[in-house]
Amino acid sequence: MSYRVISGIFFSGLLLVFSACENNIIERSATDYFPIKEGNWWYYANNDLYNPKNINITVESPDIILQRECYPFNVSGEFHYYSKDQKGIKEYILVTQNYGGYDYTILQGFVTRLELPLVQGNQFSDSLVDSLDLADKWIKAYYSINGLVSDYQNNEIYGEVYRIIISKHQYISTQDSTIANEEYVEEYYAPNIGLIKFKNRDGEFTVTDFHIE
Amino acid sequence: MIVLFIIGLHFGIEGGMNQPVMGFDYTLNNGTCIKAYIGKQDLNHNVHLNLTLNGSYYKGKNTGYSLSTYGLGLMIRKIPWRVAPYVELGINYISRELDKNKEWGIGAAYNLGFLLNFYYEKINIYPALYYEGVTDFKAHAGSFGVKLGIGYEL
Numbered sequence: 001m002s003y004r005v006i007s008g009i010f011f012s013g014l015l016l017v018f019s020a021c022e023n024n025i026i027e028r029s030a031t032d033y034f035p036i037k038e039g040n041w042w043y044y045a046n047n048d049l050y051n052p053k054n055i056n057i058t059v060e061s062p063d064i065i066l067q068r069e070c071y072p073f074n075v076s077g078e079f080h081y082y083s084k085d086q087k088g089i090k091e092y093i094l095v096t097q098n099y100g101g102y103d104y105t106i107l108q109g110f111v112t113r114l115e116l117p118l119v120q121g122n123q124f125s126d127s128l129v130d131s132l133d134l135a136d137k138w139i140k141a142y143y144s145i146n147g148l149v150s151d152y153q154n155n156e157i158y159g160e161v162y163r164i165i166i167s168k169h170q171y172i173s174t175q176d177s178t179i180a181n182e183e184y185v186e187e188y189y190a191p192n193i194g195l196i197k198f199k200n201r202d203g204e205f206t207v208t209d210f211h212i213e
Numbered sequence: 214m215i216v217l218f219i220i221g222l223h224f225g226i227e228g229g230m231n232q233p234v235m236g237f238d239y240t241l242n243n244g245t246c247i248k249a250y251i252g253k254q255d256l257n258h259n260v261h262l263n264l265t266l267n268g269s270y271y272k273g274k275n276t277g278y279s280l281s282t283y284g285l286g287l288m289i290r291k292i293p294w295r296v297a298p299y300v301e302l303g304i305n306y307i308s309r310e311l312d313k314n315k316e317w318g319i320g321a322a323y324n325l326g327f328l329l330n331f332y333y334e335k336i337n338i339y340p341a342l343y344y345e346g347v348t349d350f351k352a353h354a355g356s357f358g359v360k361l362g363i364g365y366e367l
Contacts, residue, residue: 025307025318027352029280030236086274117240117278121314149314159351191352 028152028160031191033118036071036084038062039213042195044205055205057195065092068110088116088124095141097172099134106132106172107141114147118162118189122149142171158190222367223261224251225337229360231269231345236354241280244271246345246358250288263288265301277312282347284322297328297339305347320347328362337364 041058060072063081070083070092081092091113096103107130115124127144150163163186170181188197196207227248233241252263265286273279286303301324308317326343339362346355 022349023318024349024351025309025316026236026320026347026349026354028316028318029240029307029309030352030354032239086276088275115311116275117273117309117311119278119309119311119314120316122311 024154024160027191028162029117031159033162033189033191033194034084034089034114034116035192035194035212036082036089037213038071040194040211042210043208044198045208046203046205048203051203053202053205066109070110082113083110084116088112089114091145093128093143095143095170095172097132097134097139097141104132104134106130106139107143111143111145112147113145114164115149118149118152118164120149120152120162123147137174140171140173142169142173144169155190158193158196160191161196162189163187164189221254222251223253223337223364224367225249225362225364227341227360227362229341229358231271231356231358233271233354233356235346235356236352237271237280237356240275240278241271241273244269244280244356246270246360248360248362250364252288254292258292261288261290261292263290265303267303273311275311278310280307280309282307282320282322286322286324288324290328292330295330297330298326299328299341299343300325307347318349320349322347326358335366337366338362339364 038059038061044055046053055076058074060074062069062071065081068083070081073080073082083090090110092110095107097106107128109128111126111128112124115122125146129142131138131140145166145168147164147166150165152160152162155161166185168183172179186199187195190196193210193212198205229246231244231246246267246269248265248267250263250265252261254261265288267284269282271280282305284303284305286301288299288301290299291297303322305320305322307320308315324343324345326341328339328341331338341360341362343358344355345358346353
């Protein structure tokens with residue numbers, strides 16, 4: 001075989017390898033989609049000219065809740081607590097009921113907020129249920145979360161971005177009433193950055209700036 | 214011609230364990246690998262040129278998660294030395310699975326290592342230490358590994 005034929009085969013093979021790798025399986029497999037570390041922050045803004053809103057998320061120093069180390073996420077002054085383990089991200093849920101001027105804890109615990117690693121098509125769900133006898137009245141609380149890793153798309157700026165659809169349901173029922181709360185969220189996660197976009201009942205928010213330690 | 218081609222032809226099989234150290238290390242536990250190869254010596258008996266078929270399987274830290282690779286590669290390895298370096302380049306089909314949900318893709322693979330050669334007539338037995346990397350040219354991941362191989366020269 002002549003030198004031209006050999007070099008032709010070699011460069012065709014190389015081109016084939018490069019084009020085959022465009023699926024970016026390693027980026028999706030080997031990067032962190034939920035960087036959870038003290039000092040990380042993300043700024044989000046909606047694109048509504050008439051009703052502009054900003055949301056800032058900052059990861060504070062770790063705390064211990066229910067014997068579990070978790071990171072407080074300061075979401076524009078409102079705290080959410082997340083912890084990371086081998087199965088994914090857990091969120092601390094606390095449901096209280098005010099009675100006689102005091103808040104009583106009906107339900108508390110950790111639920112799976114995000115199952116990691118992210119794989120397209122994966123569905124996850126978790127729930128908590130508990131009850132409390134409050135002045136001879138049973139109050140029952142139920143919290144559930146369902147998630148679906150819907151798809152991923154290549155974003156020119158952020159890389160392989162996963163879309164996750166999450167629904168949350170919460171019920172507090174007494175003998176004569178039930179208060180139900182449902183929330184649907186669509187979240188977009190980018191490698192080594194985390195949440196870059198989300199849609200909820202307040203609108204669509206996109207990351208404008210971030211800092212990852 | 215066929216006899217001349219067969220002389221110096223060798224084949225072998227290797228098996229070992231990989232420990233992810235880069236990229237895969239926070240989602241995967243250790244993995245197992247197996248490799249089969251066939252090859253020839255160069256005319257000066259300095260190197261083996263091998264065509265390899267390999268596969269590896271990693272269990273995830275999340276018990277429902279796993280990652281498998283199946284690859285085709287070209288390996289060059291120094292022969293007359295007791296401690297012999299080798300290098301391998303190839304292409305891997307990679308699939309990852311979480312609770313029956315699957316993603317797949319292609320990655321370029323490379324493998325660098327050292328063999329400790331022991332010969333008994335036409336049989337070559339060798340333990341090896343190596344680094345195995347895979348990349349999609351955007352991100353990379355790699356593992357350190359140890360394996361045991363056995364080869365036979367025709």
